[in-house]
Amino acid sequence: MADSICRTLRDGGLEGEHAPALTIKDRISSPLGLDVFNHVLAQLSSFILAGKSQSRGLVLVALTRSPSFYLELLKSGGVQLNSAQKWIHILDCYSDPLGWKDNPSRHEKANTATDENPGTVALFRDVKDANKLFCSVSELGKELLGPIKGRFSVAIDSVSEMLRHASLTSVASFISKLRSHDQVSSIFWLLHSDLHEAKIAAVFDYISSMIASLEPMIHPSNGERLSSENRSLRNENLSRGNFSVRFKRRNGRVRQMCEEISVEQSGIKFTPVSSDGQAIGGGPLPKVQFNLELSEKEQMDRASVVLPFEHQGNGKPIQIYDGRRSLADTRTNTVHVPTEASEAADPRKGEIIYLRDSDDERPDSDEDPDDDLDI
Amino acid sequence: MDLHRPWNLLDQALGLDEHGGSQPLRGKVVLIEDCVKTSGGFVLHHLVKRSLSPDSPPLSNALVFIAFSQPFSHYDRVLRKLGCNLAAQKENKRLVFFDMLMFQCPGENGEKVVETGLASLYRKVQDAVNSLVAEERNCITIVVDDISLMEVAANGCSDEVLSFLHYCHTLTSELGCTLIALNHGDVYFSHDGSTTLLRMEYLANILVRAEPLATGSAVDVHGQLTISWKGIPERQGISRSQVHNFHFRVKENSAEYFYPGTCS
Numbered sequence: 115m116a117d118s119i120c121r122t123l124r125d126g127g128l129e130g131e132h133a134p135a136l137t138i139k140d141r142i143s144s145p146l147g148l149d150v151f152n153h154v155l156a157q158l159s160s161f162i163l164a165g166k167s168q169s170r171g172l173v174l175v176a177l178t179r180s181p182s183f184y185l186e187l188l189k190s191g192g193v194q195l196n197s198a199q200k201w202i203h204i205l206d207c208y209s210d211p212l213g214w215k216d217n218p219s220r221h222e223k224a225n226t227a228t229d230e231n232p233g234t235v236a237l238f239r240d241v242k243d244a245n246k247l248f249c250s251v252s253e254l255g256k257e258l259l260g261p262i263k264g265r266f267s268v269a270i271d272s273v274s275e276m277l278r279h280a281s282l283t284s285v286a287s288f289i290s291k292l293r294s295h296d297q298v299s300s301i302f303w304l305l306h307s308d309l310h311e312a313k314i315a316a317v318f319d320y321i322s323s324m325i326a327s328l329e330p331m332i333h334p335s336n337g338e339r340l341s342s343e344n345r346s347l348r349n350e351n352l353s354r355g356n357f358s359v360r361f362k363r364r365n366g367r368v369r370q371m372c373e374e375i376s377v378e379q380s381g382i383k384f385t386p387v388s389s390d391g392q393a394i395g396g397g398p399l400p401k402v403q404f405n406l407e408l409s410e411k412e413q414m415d416r417a418s419v420v421l422p423f424e425h426q427g428n429g430k431p432i433q434i435y436d437g438r439r440s441l442a443d444t445r446t447n448t449v450h451v452p453t454e455a456s457e458a459a460d461p462r463k464g465e466i467i468y469l470r471d472s473d474d475e476r477p478d479s480d481e482d483p484d485d486d487l488d489i
Numbered sequence: 490m491d492l493h494r495p496w497n498l499l500d501q502a503l504g505l506d507e508h509g510g511s512q513p514l515r516g517k518v519v520l521i522e523d524c525v526k527t528s529g530g531f532v533l534h535h536l537v538k539r540s541l542s543p544d545s546p547p548l549s550n551a552l553v554f555i556a557f558s559q560p561f562s563h564y565d566r567v568l569r570k571l572g573c574n575l576a577a578q579k580e581n582k583r584l585v586f587f588d589m590l591m592f593q594c595p596g597e598n599g600e601k602v603v604e605t606g607l608a609s610l611y612r613k614v615q616d617a618v619n620s621l622v623a624e625e626r627n628c629i630t631i632v633v634d635d636i637s638l639m640e641v642a643a644n645g646c647s648d649e650v651l652s653f654l655h656y657c658h659t660l661t662s663e664l665g666c667t668l669i670a671l672n673h674g675d676v677y678f679s680h681d682g683s684t685t686l687l688r689m690e691y692l693a694n695i696l697v698r699a700e701p702l703a704t705g706s707a708v709d710v711h712g713q714l715t716i717s718w719k720g721i722p723e724r725q726g727i728s729r730s731q732v733h734n735f736h737f738r739v740k741e742n743s744a745e746y747f748y749p750g751t752c753s
Contacts, residue, residue: 142690145719180662209659212652214608309684352731
C-alpha cells in the first residue's frame with residue numbers, strides 16, 4: 115500500500131488535473147511521520163533517477179531538518195548524488211528561517227557548504243512570506259527543468275512548521291497553487307496533526323488526494339499521556355504503528371486501507387494487518403464470554419439429530435410445507451397423510467404429525483410457530 | 490558497588506556509557522520535562538557535570554550555559570558538591586555563562602521587538618559557539634535552564650521562544666552541538682490549545698521526564714525518570730530499548746538511580 119502511494123506520486127497528474135497530493139499525518143504518540151516522509155522521498159528520488167517517473171526533478175522545502183541531513187539520507191539509501199544538481203534542489207528554510215543570522219561570516223559558511231553539491235541548496239530567509247516562498251519554489255523547479263519541457267515534484271517536510279510562521283489561509287493557498295501549477299507533477303508534505311485544531315487538519319485533508327495517517331498501535335487509556343506503568347506500550351508505539359491510507363479517486367470514490375508499520379535499524383517495513391488484529395477489530399458480534407457461533411462440526415452434528423416429533427427415518431417421505439405448493443397439492447397431502455397414518459398406527463393410539471413450515475426454520479428453533487396467528 | 494562502573498542508570502539510558510563523554514549526544518536535543526512535585530534540576534546538573542567531565546575525549550568539550558532561573562553562584566555551589574568546579578572551567582574558557590536572570594525583551598506581546606530581543610541573544614550564543622569552535626573545542630553543549638522563564642522574559646511570546654530553540658537546533662546539526670533544555674510540563678496543562686510543549690517534544694530527540702511516583706510519595710524514593718528516545722538510538726551492536734524507566738533518590742552529593750523495588 116505504501117508502494118501504491120509512491121506509484122501514484124511517480125505517475126503524476128494528467129494534463130488539466132491537479133497534481134496528486136499526499137498528506138502524511140502523525141502525532142506525538144506515534145511519531146513516525148518523518149520516517150514515512152523519508153521513505154517516500156527516497157522512493158520518489160530513485161524513481162526520478164531511474165527516469166521512471168513523470169517528474170524530472172524534485173524540489174524539497176526543508177523546514178525542520180537541515181539540507182545536509184537529507185543529502186546524507188539519500189546517500190545512505192543508495193541514491194547517487196553525483197549529478198544531484200540535475201534532479202534535486204533543496205530550498206533551505208531550516209538554517210535561517212527568520213533572517214536572524216545577519217552575520218556575513220555565516221553566509222560564507224553556507225556557501226562553502228553548498229560547494230560540494232553546487233546548486234543543490236538555496237537559502238531562504240523569510241518563511242513568514244508564503245507568496246515569496248511559492249515564487250522561490252517555482253523558480254527552483256524551472257531552474258531544475260531548464261529548457262526541457264517536463265514536470266517536477268515538491269516535498270515539504272513540515273507544514274506544521276510553516277503554520278507557525280504564516281497564517282492558515284496563506285499556507286493553504288501556497289499548497290493549492292503548487293497543486294494546480296502546470297509544471298508540478300506531484301506534491302507531498304508532513305503534518306503533525308496534534309499540533310493543530312481538527313479543522314486545520316481537515317483543510318489539508320481536503321487539499322490532498324491521499325492521506326496517510328499514523329496512529330499508535332495501542333491507544334493510551336488515560337487520555338493523551340501514558341503513565342509509566344504502560345511504558346512498554348509506549349516503547350511499542352515509538353517504533354510501530356498503524357498506517358492507514360485514504361485514497362480519493364477522481365470520480366469521488368474513497369478507498370481506505372490499513373497496514374502495520376514498523377521502523378527498525380534496517381529501515382522501514384510495511385506489513386498487512388495481522389489476523390488477530392482483524393479479529394479484534396472486525397466481526398459484528400460483541401465480545402462475550404460464551405460462544406454464539408457454531409463450528410462446522412457442531413453444525414453437522416446438530417443437523418444429524420432426529421427430533422422426536424419428526425417422523426423421519428421410518429421409510430416415509432419427509433413432508434415439508436414450504437408455503438409455495440398449490441392448494442390442490444396441499445389438499446391431497448392433507449387427505450393423504452391421515453390415511454397413511456391411520457393405516458400404520460394403532461387406531462386406538464393418538465398421533466401427532468408435525469409438519470415443518472420450511473427448511474429455513476431450524477427444527478429446534480425457539481421461535482413460536484404460531485406467532486403469526488391472530489388470536 | 491559502583492566504583493568499578495562509574496556509569497549509572499541515567500548514563501546508560503542516555504548512552505553515555507559507551508564512548509565516554511557526551512559524544513553519543515552529539516547533534517541531539519535533550520528535553521528534560523519536570524513538574525512542581527518532582528524537580529528535574531538534578532538531571533540538568535548531572536548532564537552539565539558529564540559534559541564538562543575531564544575523562545571525556547581530549548578536552549575538546551565545552552559548555553554554553555544560558556541561565557534564566559538561577560545565578561552562576563548557585564550552579565557553582567551545586568556542581569562543586571558533585572565534584573565539578575565551574576569557576577575553574579570558566580577561567581579555562583570551557584564554560585560560557587549567560588546570566589539572563591534580569592533579561593526582558595523590549596516591547597509588548599506580539600510586537601516585532603520581542604523577536605529582536607531573542608534574536609540578539611541567539612547571535613550572542615552563536616558568537617560564543619563560533620569562538621569555541623575556533624579554539625578547536627568541537628564538542629559543545631548548549632544548556633537552557635528554564636524554557637518557561639524564557640517565555641516570561643519574551644513577554645509570553647512562545648512562538649519566538651520556539652524560533653530561538655529552532656536556531657539552537659541549527660547549531661546542533663551544523664556544528665554537532667548538543668542542546669539540553671529544561672522545561673516544566675505542568676505549566677502548559679491547559680485546554681486553550683497551546684501546543685508549545687508538544688512542539689518542543691517534536692523538536693527533541695530524547696525526552697527525559699521526571700515524575701512523582703505513581704503510588705504516592707515515599708521516604709527513600711523521590712520520584713521516577715522516564716527516558717524515551719525518538720527513533721532508533723544510533724549505537725553499535727545490539728539494539729537497545731527506546732524507553733527506560735527507573736526510580737531515583739536525590740542525595741546531598743549525588744543522586745541514586747535504581748529499578749523499581751531494588752532500592753537498597
